[in-house]
Amino acid sequence: MKTIFILLCSFFFISASAQNYTARDLKVSQYIDGTLLSPNETVKPPLAILIAGSGPTDRNGNQMMMKNNSLKLLAESLSNDGIATFRYDKRIVKMMQDRTNFSERDFKFDDFIEDATAVVDFFTKTNDFSRVYVIGHSQGSLVGMAAISSRSDVDGFISIAGAGQSVDKVIVDQLGKQAPALKENAIEAFNDIRLTGESKNFSPGLASIFRADIQPFISSWMQYDPQALVAGLEIPVLLINGTNDIQVDENEAKMLQLAQKNASLLLIENMNHILRVITEPGMDNQKSYNEPNRPIASELPNAISTFIKKN
Numbered sequence: 157m158k159t160i161f162i163l164l165c166s167f168f169f170i171s172a173s174a175q176n177y178t179a180r181d182l183k184v185s186q187y188i189d190g191t192l193l194s195p196n197e198t199v200k201p202p203l204a205i206l207i208a209g210s211g212p213t214d215r216n217g218n219q220m221m222m223k224n225n226s227l228k229l230l231a232e233s234l235s236n237d238g239i240a241t242f243r244y245d246k247r248i249v250k251m252m253q254d255r256t257n258f259s260e261r262d263f264k265f266d267d268f269i270e271d272a273t274a275v276v277d278f279f280t281k282t283n284d285f286s287r288v289y290v291i292g293h294s295q296g297s298l299v300g301m302a303a304i305s306s307r308s309d310v311d312g313f314i315s316i317a318g319a320g321q322s323v324d325k326v327i328v329d330q331l332g333k334q335a336p337a338l339k340e341n342a343i344e345a346f347n348d349i350r351l352t353g354e355s356k357n358f359s360p361g362l363a364s365i366f367r368a369d370i371q372p373f374i375s376s377w378m379q380y381d382p383q384a385l386v387a388g389l390e391i392p393v394l395l396i397n398g399t400n401d402i403q404v405d406e407n408e409a410k411m412l413q414l415a416q417k418n419a420s421l422l423l424i425e426n427m428n429h430i431l432r433v434i435t436e437p438g439m440d441n442q443k444s445y446n447e448p449n450r451p452i453a454s455e456l457p458n459a460i461s462t463f464i465k466k467n
Contacts, residue, residue, distance in 0.1 A: 190244030209294025320411025398427025
């Protein structure tokens with residue numbers, strides 16, 4: 157069966173350049189460790205907070221069996237352009253390292269929103285930055301929108317490969333393309349979770365989505381509607397998606413723009429989910445998920461820098 161990708165994780169590239177920032181590791185709370193990059197010789201720069209996508213993703217955009225440094229490279233590029241950045245490990249990374257306190261059943265989607273809120277609180281209370289922006293990648297887009305939905309102290313929001321539908325609808329759409337025989341069973345399982353909080357009658361082929369220990373998390377994730385959240389934002393919004401993203405289709409970004417008429421939409425030609433430009437058909441897209449030295453598409457940080465400097 158084909159691999160099922162669930163929301164986890166220009167022909168120009170960023171060239172190597174001199175490091176124009178200072179890096180400092182920070183602990184924001186018991187769950188949040190991250191890295192702050194501060195541009196050199198810049199007084200009170202704007203700050204961009206990067207929120208990672210789904211799974212046990214660290215501050216660099218990596219997981220245990222997947223190293224591509226997507227968020228690290230994005231942060232470095234922005235900081236080289238005069239924008240401070242903070243990126244952090246998701247709490248699940250730390251908890252998995254301490255197996256005595258780790259249980260999948262204890263996780264809720266609200267935990268990630270709580271962490272993102274704590275990070276925004278931490279930096280908006282300092283006097284070190286001229287403005288504060290939130291950048292959410294993949295699942296981090298929904299986390300970021302939820303964390304700032306009722307705030308007035310954030311200056312802009314950027315979604316990269318963010319879903320335009322609730323997670324159950326996104327997964328059903330993915331199954332329809334990659335494993336259509338499992339689509340109807342997934343719809344039934346999601347309906348069971350929505351109505352009763354659990355599902356027992358699902359195909360073994362869907363166990364990675366519906367195993368018992370992860371169902372409470374899925375149930376809590378399903379409650380959030382990205383279109384409703386983005387529609388409520390009263391700050392500048394930039395929506396970005398790659399046209400070669402095999403995890404989040406570009407139509408998801410278009411759905412978000414329909415919900416938020418004032419948002420700007422950028423589709424980056426051939427960019428994939430982990431921010432690389434893929435022009436060759438076949439396995440090159442999946443191979444890039446473990447190529448940390450492969451540069452990210454230059455159009456991405458350039459567009460974000462332009463957005464931040466204008467807003």
